[in-house]
């Protein structure tokens with residue numbers, strides 16, 4: 098009972114709650130569970146208003162909810178899955194548009210051990226391992242892509258909701274606990290975890306962490322809290338900066354070559370920067386008011402590249418000149434471009450709304466696209482980054498419960 102209460106209070110804080118009126122639920126076996134259990138942490142809209150799921154997709158959602166603590170009676174699991182699958186089946190999604198080209202990629206992917214983990218962010222470490230944040234399973238996972246061996250590290254605080262991951266010089270893995278309001282540090286040798294909690298109750302959801310030069314601080318965004326934070330590696334002091342405009346939703350983050358931190362305002366739509374010495378905050382409006390910039394990449398000329406989640410575009414912003422440019426994503430406006438990264442000044446991103454997800458390569462020199470279907474479907478690739486040797490890019494495949502990478506051959 099205590100655990101239940103704890104879970105509902107923690108998550109209602111993050112998600113907000115409100116139910117569909119009891120009479121508007123479709124009839125069917127499973128209605129009793131769904132109309133009560135499934136609205137205790139978040140609104141019904143959370144699962145009735147989206148694009149729906151296939152039966153396998155609902156299975157993954159139910160595994161995720163079970164991991165988070167949803168009290169679905171084990172003998173009612175099938176009823177619930179059936180009820181959800183028949184009332185909210187997957188709506189048709191855009192077909193990915195494959196654009197041929199000269200570059201070859203080879204995909205590698207592994208199912209992670211815990212069902213319904215929601216592998217959110219990946220991390221390629223210097224020892225060649227690939228890590229993932231198992232957000233719903235409250236674990237950090239590590240894969241050795243050479244032999245497929247995997248290990249999961251359970252985090253000490255229940256429902257930490259691990260999100261973004263970074264590795265420090267000593268090989269410790271740092272994570273932003275998106276539901277648990279802290280920054281954590283895992284020692285992969287011992288499994289020991291240190292937790293540094295936010296000093297302000299409003300700072301609920303640390304999101305994307307990043308080291309500054311010399312690893313003196315970790316900068317991080319807090320999306321719903323509308324803040325940017327800075328964690329001091331020596332003193333462990335946390336400084337929080339509230340955005341000047343409400344609902345800016347700070348999101349993806351990068352450093353430029355001079356050490357200025359740039360980030361997206363998903364709710365803006367704007368980009369923003371903070372001078373690391375003076376803390377001066379600048380905002381840069383993006384040309385289209387409908388844009389929702391989600392993840393951010395940077396090339397060596399300090400140009401910023403963003404996925405426009407709502408309009409299905411790749412966008413570029415040059416902070417030196419204020420110039421912007423946009424390119425329509427290959428499969429159209431409804432493809433929700435999400436994960437993005439740069440490798441050798443070439444942009445790679447994923448259309449997470451296409452089925453299967455589409456991997457897109459964009460060369461800023463020629464402004465040409467090439468693209469590939471992700472063989473496992475991808476299940477919404479939310480983040481990706483290059484491997485340390487630059488031979489490929491790692492990605493977490495949240496909705497299909499997988500972690501992997503692809504090798505690039507020119």
Ligand code: HEC
Nearest residue numbers: 104108134135137138139143144158162165166167168169
């Ligand atoms: C114990 C609290 C809790 C209960 C009970 C619960 N959920 Fe959730 N649900 C969550 C959390 C937390 C998230 C993730 C929120 C986020 O995206 O940060 C979530 C997200 C979801 C999502 C979105 C998944 C995605 O990948 O974006 C769906 C769909 C969903 N829930 C359906 C359900 C259904 C169906 C039930 C009933 C079987 C249920 N939930 C019960 C806490 C709960």
